[in-house]
Amino acid sequence: MTQAELFNQNEIVKKSIKTLKEQLLRAQESITGIRPPQNEKVEAYKSYISNLNQLRGRNLFYNYIGSGFGSGPLVELEDGSVKYDLINGIGIHLFGHSHPEVILASLEASLQDVVMQGNLQPNREYGDLLELLLKEAGKKSRLRKGWIGTCGTIANENALKIARQKNSPARKILAFKDCFAGRSTLMAEITDNDEYRAGLPRYDEVLYLPFYDSTDPHSTQKSVETLKKHVANNPKNIAAFMFEIVQGEGGFNTAPKAFFQALFEVCKEHKIAVWADEIQTFARTGNLFAFETLGIGEYIDIVTLAKTAQCGAVLYTEEYNPKPGLIAGTFTAATVSLKTGHKILQMMLDEKPGQKMLGSGGRVEKIHNEFKAMLTKLAEGDCRGLIGEIGGLGLMISMVPYDGAKDKVQKLLQSLFEKGVIAFSCGHGPYKIRFLLPAVLEARHIEEIGGVLKEALIAGRP
Numbered sequence: 490m491t492q493a494e495l496f497n498q499n500e501i502v503k504k505s506i507k508t509l510k511e512q513l514l515r516a517q518e519s520i521t522g523i524r525p526p527q528n529e530k531v532e533a534y535k536s537y538i539s540n541l542n543q544l545r546g547r548n549l550f551y552n553y554i555g556s557g558f559g560s561g562p563l564v565e566l567e568d569g570s571v572k573y574d575l576i577n578g579i580g581i582h583l584f585g586h587s588h589p590e591v592i593l594a595s596l597e598a599s600l601q602d603v604v605m606q607g608n609l610q611p612n613r614e615y616g617d618l619l620e621l622l623l624k625e626a627g628k629k630s631r632l633r634k635g636w637i638g639t640c641g642t643i644a645n646e647n648a649l650k651i652a653r654q655k656n657s658p659a660r661k662i663l664a665f666k667d668c669f670a671g672r673s674t675l676m677a678e679i680t681d682n683d684e685y686r687a688g689l690p691r692y693d694e695v696l697y698l699p700f701y702d703s704t705d706p707h708s709t710q711k712s713v714e715t716l717k718k719h720v721a722n723n724p725k726n727i728a729a730f731m732f733e734i735v736q737g738e739g740g741f742n743t744a745p746k747a748f749f750q751a752l753f754e755v756c757k758e759h760k761i762a763v764w765a766d767e768i769q770t771f772a773r774t775g776n777l778f779a780f781e782t783l784g785i786g787e788y789i790d791i792v793t794l795a796k797t798a799q800c801g802a803v804l805y806t807e808e809y810n811p812k813p814g815l816i817a818g819t820f821t822a823a824t825v826s827l828k829t830g831h832k833i834l835q836m837m838l839d840e841k842p843g844q845k846m847l848g849s850g851g852r853v854e855k856i857h858n859e860f861k862a863m864l865t866k867l868a869e870g871d872c873r874g875l876i877g878e879i880g881g882l883g884l885m886i887s888m889v890p891y892d893g894a895k896d897k898v899q900k901l902l903q904s905l906f907e908k909g910v911i912a913f914s915c916g917h918g919p920y921k922i923r924f925l926l927p928a929v930l931e932a933r934h935i936e937e938i939g940g941v942l943k944e945a946l947i948a949g950r951p
């Protein structure tokens with residue numbers, strides 16, 4: 490036996506971890522619902538945030554400093570307040586705060602010899618996570634290889650290099666209007682939001698297509714025609730078509746299978762890599778991959794994911810396996826990230842009665858239906874005229890408040906925060922409220938959240 494095995498099986502170690510976990514969970518039991526800040530904490534909290542804002546050179550979006558405690562969908566802040574977290578670090582904490590299984594995995598991982606794992610010298614967690622990702626991705630696609638990295642942007646950068654190397658010397662990238670791709674120089678160029686690339690030089694790398702518009706019967710045809718025009722104007726010079734299956738930042742926009750299929754057919758004909766950016770959709774649409782939800786896995790050459798996985802990864806087919814040297818880097822991810830990422834995937838894949846998360850009759854579907862029903866009831870009842878389109882897929886739900894004006898959405902978000910619900914915005918007009926719901930929401934939570942939404946929407950009525 491290795492020393493590590495002996496240590497992990499040591500009864501004192503096992504008992505200590507169990508005791509720690511139990512103590513932690515017991516301490517969290519008092520977190521049961523929305524709570525206002527504690528008076529004696531307010532001044533110190535404000536001053537801490539004000540100092541942090543100075544250091545960052547820019548204010549935090551919310552006056553949010555987590556205390557490090559939470560319970561399911563609820564999070565405690567350092568001012569003693571407790572709020573519903575319906576954005577979860579923009580999609581990181583799929584099982585909310587302080588989930589016992591996640592805590593246990595992270596406690597175990599934190600006792601290992603290294604904090605960060607590297608590509609040169611990985612520990613077992615690296616291979617375990619990659620194996621599980623590929624096993625699941627491979628069921629409905631031709632994805633067979635993969636590379637783990639720290640975040641979504643790195644996964645996307647790796648994906649782009651892989652596509653360009655395979656399709657060399659082709660260079661350009663097809664992407665949808667309103668897409669979001671990350672924050673590196675090139676991902677900021679692809680991201681179709683001028684605020685995020687203000688002052689940056691443009692490298693003329695990206696060719697845009699309109700995303701699906703359900704109100705236009707010719708939408709698919711228009712996108713296909715634009716794609717064909719780009720192909721004609723850039724012969725043999727398009728390396729990849731990158732797309733989100735549900736546009737995240739762009740407004741939780743969805744499209745039917747036939748829309749994507751029509752575009753993929755043109756890409757295949759012209760040897761353009763079909764690359765799904767599932768960084769936000771991963772594990773959120775009722776299946777692990779949104780390409781499964783839509784039934785388009787057979788077309789996919791490359792997929793990128795991050796957030797819920799607790800690290801980034803790019804998965805690809807055998808033919809897109811890059812030459813040695815193209816993708817690497819010092820960091821893989823933190824040991825805790827790799828281990829908890831694996832645990833979260835196992836929890837999502839659980840098929841035990843009462844635990845089923847994915848597919849028909851799974852918890853994701855149930856939460857989606859209940860949350861949407863709550864919003865619809867508000868829109869048709871107490872908040873008539875104050876809620877427009879309600880959209881999204883699975884645990885990604887959006888709603889247009891009022892007329893979708895940016896300033897009204899920002900004001901509503903701050904009001905919701907004050908009242909105990911944390912959400913975020915998406916869309917570029919109409920602007921929307923975006924919820925990345927934790928997979929632990931129960932009916933009682935949704936009811937309390939509905940009450941807060943109603944109060945904030947009515948109070949902010951223009």
Ligand SMILES: Cc1ncc(COP(=O)(O)O)c(C=O)c1O
Binds near residue numbers: 579643737738769795
């Ligand atoms: C669709 C999509 N792509 C890429 C990214 C970038 O990922 P990261 O912030 O982990 O670098 C994000 C992050 O929000 C995303 O939603």
